Amino acid sequence: MEYEVMELVRAGRKIEAVKLVRERTGLGLKEALDAVEAIAAGGRMPDIKRQRAASIGDARAEIMALKARGQAIPAIKLIRQVTGLGLKEAKDLYEAL
Structure with missing residues (x-):
């Protein structure tokens, strides 16, 4: 999933990346946004x-x-x-x- 998130962020589709994380993990909006930002910064999906x-x-x-x-x-x-x-x-x- 991290690869897919990075591809969406690189394509300027951060909102879609957040939606993807929410759908796949069941996270709330803030948690999903934090996860996308962590992945975009070169990190990994937080535990x-x-x-x-x-x-x-x-x-x-x-x-x-x-x-x-x-x-x-x-x-x-x-x-x-x-x-x-x-x-x-x-x-x-x-x-x-």
Whole structure:
């Protein structure tokens, strides 16, 4: 996928590169944009799963407390804030916790 992203960026089609990353990975917009920029700078695709796990780990207790109180919206907002996930992905993660 990194090769395809580089080709799109070189062709001046950065938006399409971001869309490709989002479709293939399920990343939110900001995470996908960050990944495209990292690849365009000559780097590799960031290890998003590891970054998410670390981010969630730091906020897990607060997210679980919100969930226990039935406060889904604040919990999902917090998940989005710490992970950069899109709304659907954050909701799915909330439900999986």
